[in-house]
Amino acid sequence: MGKHFFMNNTVTTSTTPSLMLQGTSSNAGKSVLTAALCRILLQDGLSVAPFKAQNMALNSFVTPNGEEIGRAQAVQAAACRLEPDVRMNPVLLKPSSDTGSQVIVMGKPVANMRVKEYVKYKPTAFAHVQSAYDSIAAEHDVMVLEGAGSPAEINLKAHDIVNMQMARYAKAKVLLVGDIDRGGVFASLVGTMELLDAWEKDLVAGFVLNRFRGDVTLLDSALDFTTNRTEKSFFGVVPFLTQLGLPEEDSVTFKESIGRQLPLRDDALDIVLLDLPHIANFTDVDALTIEPDVSLRVVNSLDKLGKPDCIIIPGSKNTPGDLHWLHESGLAVAIINFAKAGGVVTGICGGFQMLGETVSDPVSIEYVAQQSSEIDVHLHATQQGLGLLPLRTVMGEEKVLTRVTAIHAPTGNSVTGYEIHHGITESTGAQKLDSAIIREDGVIIGYGLADSHDFQAVWGTYLHGVFDDDKFRRAFINDLRVRKGLAPLQGVQASFSIDPALDRLADTVRDALDMKKIYEVLGL
Template sequence: MPLAPVLMIQGTHSNAGKSLMVTALCRIFARRGLRVAPFKAQNMALNSFVTPEGHEIGRAQAVQAEAAGVAPHVDMNPILIKPEGDGVSQLMLNGRPYTRLHAGNFYALKTELWPHVTAALDRLRQRFDLVIAEGAGSPAEINLKAGDIVNMRVARYANAPVLLVGDIDRGGVFAALVGTMVLLEPEERALVKGFIINKFRGDVRLLGDGLTMLQERAFGVPTLGVVPFLPNLRIADEDSVALETRHVRGDGEIEIAVVRLPRISNFDDFDALAAEPGVRVRFVQHPDEMTERPTALILPGSKATIADLAWLRATGLAARIQALAREGVPLVGICGGYQMLGQWLEDPDGVEAPPGTRVPGLGLLPTHTIFARQKATFQVEVEGCSGALFAGIAGARGYEIHMGRTQSPAPLLRLRRTSGETVLDGAQQGAVWGTYVHGLFDNAALRHAWLKSLGWRPQGVGLSENWREREYDRLADHVAAHVDINAIAALVEQAGKPSA
């Protein structure tokens, strides 16, 4: 059985727009009737997602799968690296914790990991009509190329045509594209079939003869599109680097302050809140950013709860959060934030801290967390709930990613995991509540009930249930209007033909 073709998107540097370009192309080719799968051999991100089978993958690949209209699968991201701080990361292999890495040790593992990359890619190529692969960082990092398992080595393995994306908004895009080509090996350069200049602001005519000169100096590779910057795009970001430029989202009188923890994870939990008219979500890192009382506070997920709780205390944010909560400001904790809100956190086995560590929480919920080595990764559905705020959310879906269990005297939610088991979750004390479930605010009933309790009044029709689908279409329409999709489709067709 012939394997499906692979189209690969690489970039001149990190944050050039590779992930969104893959998302757009997944949508475009899916609308053409193909079954499309995204693929990224190795991802480094704290925003992650749980597949229906209970495997953990990068959030970007879950977004790309959703844009393609297919269920996310662990084969789409076989290696996920989750930084924990101080040069240590958790390495997830095929959706499960594999080892803890210290800086520099990863390269010794790459020979061991490469067969997992090729096996996952081959399985996708057997099940889908087209795989759109994403690189990481730059393929021209000459000091790292010997250990490459995510960029040109993948392209060579799959004989995939490569589109190289450059970010013109940063400046120096021509130098970045030409420089990347110069640093590639001849057999790698031969795989690069087109450039895409991304995030352009202004009139494309300002580029003048630049595109022709680029082709002449970059080994004859043509530019297949100049994509204008697309403002106000509401698609989940891959990692917290996006918060450097977009730490305030939405606009309105209801201000929700989200604490930007050093190891913040899954902050896309709050995208739906920021998308509601009249709501502003602001990420804060210092007590001075909360001198004016916000409407509500959120403590988000964290890859290292105990370390981030210590950071809260060191910065003075812990005291400010406690003071605001005792003044009646509503406060929500999600996952690691939920753990922090309790009375105590214990780590008997040394999961996050030295074995036997016991630290006080913020004392705002009557809960007690004990860390455990086994990671809970499940998609869940709400079967039952307590409290007026949660009325009507039966059937809401979300997912769990945590290493620990929290004892609550009065759980808020009864959850059915995809494993079939039923578990109890959450706690509430006054206007403070917490849960392990990521994605709950995507449920309109809960989102609107909580916002109304803050004084929010709906403006117009509000946020539609299919708002993410509409954003995928908006992105796909935008990219399709500014790149030569027919030329890219021809590359895919040629890649799918058996070699002579």
């Protein structure tokens, strides 16, 4: 398919039909609906791929080629039964402070940029976006695009590369999604349309209401009023979906979903996930939430810590800053005392680094200062870790991005996942360390201190997705049960696979949307 583009007016001659989901706000459910439509189109015999020009997220994934993309696009790729591809998310922003982000283009870090720096860089970023879209769209029958935030953010529209400018470039039909659960959805839909330019309004095919609870017929008058006011019809009302069984992209949604866990058995283990200010790849614990004997809590203050059976320190996009927060909040001392008393503490990626004695970021790879202050200077230097493992970490400019097959050394269980980190972590030699996770190439990417149990009481690893393997996860949980004086549960108790969840999602969304109408606007 021949394609070309002009940077001045972002016109393309793409002939690949495309549908785009934009929202009246962030967290309107665009990512999940994009995945649903990808699976529906695949079920209907079409070759389909997802695309998000620019994603801002701390939850990322590594493609088979060692390139970093947003986790949501990896889930959407799974919905299409495709391997994650960097072309699906050519620009990824990973915030490291309120005013700065690491900018990742075509899967590789370019630089840490503040907002104004990135705005200047956006024409270059958009050129990569256009090239990526042209390439992947040429390989498929139909594309499903996802926007970001709202297309009506008038302070951002002048340099937009992810919403209406991308829709115009792809000649996409836009469905505007509103989250009715949060209230004010009809005002949001009408207000969004009022703030769009004429050419942007022309791209909007219609609306989708998301996360509705109740009798849909009660909405008839409101739907009619909104259609009469905007001249845009509704393509459907999607019900509020619980227990999706899919990784969440947004940490707010993730924490809300944890709070909606089903009632658990009396002998459930109490596992705490620390809610770091710059928490990243929190989906590393997703698989634990499906286990019948696990209660997962998200904790961000000392008074909520309680007496858990295990503390998990997750990844972080600002390990020095989050270490500082742990010490300032009093959680660091509590974690140290918990471990000394025999408690189980596990760290993943940034959390693994924090378990050591020091973390140094000499050239500000992760920490982006918001202002000049004594704290900023301190955070540029070496931070004291928790001192639970004799390790030191130094942040380096080279970023490790790789898919991994490995072995959990103490039990021999196989594990798979991926590495995303700048740090190089080494032993200080202060005491004997034992291997925890060993890659198939022999590189050790996890350490712990051995005791009399199958798992080390304190251990950490750079391996994201370490709990996804059913057998390994059950061994870990059973070790916690034994430490608590409970009998282990025999055999795998729960299977962690998102494919059945994607089919269930697609079935529900297909029933809720007018798919005939969607096919008509796509010309399919």
